[in-house]
Amino acid sequence: MRGGVLLAFLVGLGVGAFGGLLGLGGAELRLPLLLYPFGLAPLEAVIANKALSLLVVGVSLPARLGHVPWGEVLEGGRQALALLMGSVLGAFGAAGWARRVPPALLRRTMGLLLLLLAGVLVLETLARAQDPLRLSPLLLQGVGFLLGLGIGGVAAVMGVAGGELLIPTLVLVFGLEPRLAGSVSLLISLPTMLAAFAQYSQDRTFAVLWRRGGLLLAMGLGSLLGGALGGGLLLGLVTERVLLLLLALLLAFSGLRLLGH
16 A cells, blocks of 8 residues: 555656646646556546646646736636636536446547547647637637537546646637636636536545545645646756657557557
8 A cells, every 4th residue: 555655646746747847737647547557447537637636726726826917817717708618518518428428438538538639739839839810709709618618528528627728729719828828727727627526526436536545645745746846946958849749649658548448
């Protein structure tokens, strides 16, 4: 048991450091690790990942407010209100679906979504210099709501915060600058994850949070420490483009492994 707790802490440390370098939570990398080294069932892994993601976002959001004024974050959230509404609804519906489907289907879905996220990361590295879309206010909110439904659904099924999808959407669709988009994405992620969490709390699998509580606490503490190291001491050692491509490769490998399981 002690060895398992230590391994969980080291896994959290590594994932948190990698995510901190990118300004992300790293939950996409943590999901396949919860499935394999720690042997959680698919829905258990999603619920555990969601709880850890909530911990990371809950700490990250107030920490970022020291760098981005709260007024700017609220104004960015107001501009992307339709995205927030769609994300919350998508998460609630997708979490209910994940509770009902067979574990094998959920595992395959997670594999496909990991491949999707890998593709999004590759596209993001290519689209960094692109100008935001120019849409009318009404069309912008409609597009934002539809994108939110999809992003919230992906975040719920993966147990992640969804920053990899929210940040490029806020930058390329809503025209927010990247630093502000990172904070607004956390503001959107928090109610989105709570909506999914409310669904999962009604499932008996939710007991994994108590049954494996020691391991998850160790992984959560490791993630927070790793995130601080990655976002501070290690930042600048490797270019962000290289890290994004490496993360895409890791996600693609994990997705293919889940599909071939």
